[in-house]
Amino acid sequence: GAVVSQHPSWVICKSGTSVKIECRSLDFQATTMFWYRQFPKQSLMLMATSNEGSKATYEQGVEKDKFLINHASLTLSTLTVTSAHPEDSSFYICSATRPGGSSYEQYFGPGTRLTVT
């Protein structure tokens, strides 16, 4: 099946610094990728939809200036958490849909655990 990777798998940063998380589709080109956030014992929350070559669409309540999304190529989307604070500590997960075919299946990355100290 299709593979989506994320890097890094975990990161610890100090409060006030910025962190970049990469999401790559390894064996297909993804025109659309999605970013989710998951707090402990909770479900996944959609943060934004990332379209290649255009601006991301953010869900209500997600600060676009804090969570910068760039989808510069068909295989790479990045999420940058700017001026991170302890409350941004979470599990960040990306997913992608392969164009063509039935496109019913979304492929998820393994997630990135961010801890802000």
Add this chain to the structure above:
Amino acid sequence: DAKTTQPNSMESNEEEPVHLPCNHSTISGTDYIHWYRQLPSQGPEYVIHGLTSNVNNRMASLAIAEDRKSSTLILHRATLRDAAVYYCILRNQAGTALIFGKGTTLSVSS
């Protein structure tokens, strides 16, 4: 997308079948029923999906009620590796984001 309701948790013994229910009474005619599962500290993975007819694949079976207001994910022989959170999600447009509810946490005992 219409909302789904699932039990918070279920328990099973290894090697036994597991039936995970999902209610979706406000489902529309174009909503597909998707099931994903999430193992601890991992991203979700696709399990199965269907529209009206029952579906089988190597992982599970999906039984859809005739009125489509409910469905059941069937794991024929649970293993310890099946312990996960199972999400039942409705989506009416391919390629759009999946919206996750709380899901059912399945525990499997040996």
